Amino acid sequence: MLTVSNLTAHYGASQALFGVDLTVGAGQVATLLGRNGMGKTTTINTIMGIVKATAGSVVFDGQELTGIKSHQIARLGLGLVPEGRQIFPNLSAMENLVATASNHLGAPDPWTVARVLALFPELEARTGSMGNLLSGGEQQMLAIGRALMTNPKLLILDEATEGLAPLVRQKIWSALSEIASGGMSILVVDKNLHDLMRIADMNHILRRGRVVWRGDSAALEEDVQARESYLGL
Numbered sequence: 001m002l003t004v005s006n007l008t009a010h011y012g013a014s015q016a017l018f019g020v021d022l023t024v025g026a027g028q029v030a031t032l033l034g035r036n037g038m039g040k041t042t043t044i045n046t047i048m049g050i051v052k053a054t055a056g057s058v059v060f061d062g063q064e065l066t067g068i069k070s071h072q073i074a075r076l077g078l079g080l081v082p083e084g085r086q087i088f089p090n091l092s093a094m095e096n097l098v099a100t101a102s103n104h105l106g107a108p109d110p111w112t113v114a115r116v117l118a119l120f121p122e123l124e125a126r127t128g129s130m131g132n133l134l135s136g137g138e139q140q141m142l143a144i145g146r147a148l149m150t151n152p153k154l155l156i157l158d159e160a161t162e163g164l165a166p167l168v169r170q171k172i173w174s175a176l177s178e179i180a181s182g183g184m185s186i187l188v189v190d191k192n193l194h195d196l197m198r199i200a201d202m203n204h205i206l207r208r209g210r211v212v213w214r215g216d217s218a219a220l221e222e223d224v225q226a227r228e229s230y231l232g233l
């Protein structure tokens with residue numbers, strides 16, 4: 001479904017990605033791991049066309065994405081839950097949900113407000129509240145709901161549970177499991193390795209802008225050395 005090959009990206013003269021290779025199969029949950037500053041956000045933002053690729057390719061459902069504008073990439077079925085959530089602060093939760101809603105690809109069982117509220121019942125009583133008045137957990141649920149409302153084929157989450165209380169994190173993980181078991185492909189970045197490994201089919205570890213390790217969660221569990229040297233865990 002998504003194949004990233006030899007992807008490079010720069011911020012001005014400074015190179016951030018040095019040839020990233022990763023794949024997300026249809027219906028798979030793939031993770032992007034690595035210590036701070038290793039290029040996780042840059043990889044995601046380059047896939048989404050927010051950062052311009054300087055070389056390499058990103059192929060999604062047979063189509064090359066490099067060189068395509070970000071909003072067009074979103075229309076092709078990539079839904080982003082960005083780092084820091086980026087909820088529209090002066091719109092209500094409901095307005096946030098419907099602001100970018102669409103079903104460009106004609107999904108047979110499209111995401112609707114009712115379906116998002118069934119996934120995150122916590123949001124039900126908050127639909128009239130302004131985005132900036134929601135808690136961090138509510139904002140993250142809303143950010144996921146907003147991405148789902150674009151009916152993506154691939155959901156990409158940058159820091160899925162950062163800064164959230166343990167109970168809220170568990171709600172996010174179980175929602176992601178539910179979404180994944182519905183067949184959606186997911187690419188996720190997070191620091192909670194054990195939670196991630198439970199839902200992942202394939203893990204990729206980034207070090208200095210390159211994927212230096214890949215494997216399923218059983219392999220990562222076993223590879224103490226990889227976890228220590230690349231993740232400090």
Ligand code: ATP
Binds near residue numbers: 014016034038040041
């Ligand atoms: P974190 O977990 O801290 O978010 P990350 O793995 O997502 O880290 P990136 O944010 O992609 O890493 O950063 C990769 C490299 O690019 C780092 O060296 C970082 O300093 C640099 N970088 C990131 N954003 C910018 C920017 N806007 N301008 C210049 N350099 C940047």
